[in-house]
Amino acid sequence: MSESLIGRGVSNGGRLFREWFAELERGAANGGQAAYVFVMGSLGELLRTFDFHLVFPEINSLQTAVRHVAHEYLNEAEDYGYSPDICGYVKADIAVQLRKGQHPMGHVPPPALAVLTNACNTYIKWAEIWERMYQVPLFVLDVPGTRTAGGQTWPGHDDFARDRAYVVQQIRELITLCERVTGRRFDVDRLRERLAHANAMGQDFKRVLDLNRRTPAPFNAVTDGTIFLGVANGFRGTPEGAAYFRDLVEEMTFKVEHGMGTIREEKYRLVFVGVPCYPIFRRFNEMFVEWGGAFVSSTYLWFASGGTDLAWQYDLAQPLESLAEGTLVSVRHAMDAMFYQDRIIAGMIEPYAIDGVVYHSIKSCRTVSTGLADSRRALAGLSDVPSLFIESDMMDRRVVSEAQLKNRIDAFFEGLATRRARGD
Ligand code: SF4
Numbered sequence: 001m002s003e004s005l006i007g008r009g010v011s012n013g014g015r016l017f018r019e020w021f022a023e024l025e026r027g028a029a030n031g032g033q034a035a036y037v038f039v040m041g042s043l044g045e046l047l048r049t050f051d052f053h054l055v056f057p058e059i060n061s062l063q064t065a066v067r068h069v070a071h072e073y074l075n076e077a078e079d080y081g082y083s084p085d086i087c088g089y090v091k092a093d094i095a096v097q098l099r100k101g102q103h104p105m106g107h108v109p110p111p112a113l114a115v116l117t118n119a120c121n122t123y124i125k126w127a128e129i130w131e132r133m134y135q136v137p138l139f140v141l142d143v144p145g146t147r148t149a150g151g152q153t154w155p156g157h158d159d160f161a162r163d164r165a166y167v168v169q170q171i172r173e174l175i176t177l178c179e180r181v182t183g184r185r186f187d188v189d190r191l192r193e194r195l196a197h198a199n200a201m202g203q204d205f206k207r208v209l210d211l212n213r214r215t216p217a218p219f220n221a222v223t224d225g226t227i228f229l230g231v232a233n234g235f236r237g238t239p240e241g242a243a244y245f246r247d248l249v250e251e252m253t254f255k256v257e258h259g260m261g262t263i264r265e266e267k268y269r270l271v272f273v274g275v276p277c278y279p280i281f282r283r284f285n286e287m288f289v290e291w292g293g294a295f296v297s298s299t300y301l302w303f304a305s306g307g308t309d310l311a312w313q314y315d316l317a318q319p320l321e322s323l324a325e326g327t328l329v330s331v332r333h334a335m336d337a338m339f340y341q342d343r344i345i346a347g348m349i350e351p352y353a354i355d356g357v358v359y360h361s362i363k364s365c366r367t368v369s370t371g372l373a374d375s376r377r378a379l380a381g382l383s384d385v386p387s388l389f390i391e392s393d394m395m396d397r398r399v400v401s402e403a404q405l406k407n408r409i410d411a412f413f414e415g416l417a418t419r420r421a422r423g424d
Pocket of ligand 1: 366
C-alpha cells in the first residue's frame, strides 16, 4: 500500500501537467480558444464553462527556470528590448510568444481573451502586451482589497455587501464578453458543476496544508508545495483537480499516521516567505535539508493559489453571487498574504511549531519583494522567532549566487543550533 501511495501526489502532478500541455496542443489544433489567466483570481470555474483552454503564463515561465532554460528566454526578450529589471515571468513569456508558442513542455496557443485581476499591477502591463500582439480583448477584474490591516469585512457587513455587488457586476460583464468571444450562451448549470469541483478541491487543499502542522511534516511546502499549487491553479473547477487533492489527502494522512516526514531527520520547522528560487530549485532546498530544516508552510501556497488555502465554499444555489463572493474573499486573502503576511505568520508560530522564518526577496518580482524587510521587522515585533533574509531570483540565474546563499543559510542554522542548545 505504502509503495503506491508515497510520492503519488508528486508523480500524478507531473503527469497531469504533461497531459495539460498535450491538451493545449490538441485544443489549438482543433480550433479551440485559449484564455490567458493569472494565478491570483483566474476565474477558471467560469471560463471553463465556455470551454476555453486555460493558459497560465506564470506557470509556463517558471517551468522554463525549473528546466534550466530560462536564461535563453530572458536573453531573447532583453535582446528584443525589455529591461533586465522587469518581472522575469513577463520576459520568459514574451520570448515564448516571439517563438510562436514554443515552450519546453509543448506548444502554447495564442490567446483569444485575457482575464486578469488587480492583485499584481504587472498583470495589467503584461496583458497589454498580448493586446498589442494579438488584438485580443482584456478583462480586468478589479477586486477590492484590504483597506487597513485587520480591517477586512465579511458577509453580513454593509461594506462587504457593496464590494460583493461591485464584483458581481464585473463578472456579469465578463460573461457577456465570453459570450461574444466564443459565440456560446452562458450555462449556469455548467457553472454549478465547476463550482462543486472547486469546493471539493479547496476543502482538500486546506486539509493537506493543515496536515503539515504535524511533526514530522509530511510534505515540503516549497518543493512538493509548488507541484500542488500547479494542480490547484491549472485544474481548478475540474473533476481531475478534485480527485487529485482527494488522493493527496489520503497520501498525506497515511504519512502522518505512520510518522513519515518529508525529510529523514526533521530538526527545524520553517516557514518560507516569497517566491521560490527556481533556477536552482532542488539545490536551494538541499541547503536547508542538510541542516534538518523542513519547510512546513509557505506564503507562496497562499498567494500563488489565489487564496484557495481558505477553502471558500461556493453556494451552488446562488452560483453567480457566490462566485463573486468567493473571488472577492480569496483574491483579497491572496493580496493580504503578500502585504500583511506578518500577522498570518505570527498566528502560525505555535500551531505549526515554527523554529524559523525564511524571507526570500527576489529581484524580478517587486509585488512580492517590496516591503519584505519591513514585514520581517513587523514580525520581530510580534514574535521572537528567528528569521533569515536572503536575496536571489525566481527566474534569472545571473543574480543567484549559491555560495552567498549557503553562507547566510549556514550562519542562520548555526544561530538556531546555539539557541536550541541554550534552551531559548
Ligand atoms: S511581478 Fe510578481 S506577482 Fe506580478 S506577475 Fe511578476 S512574479 Fe507574478
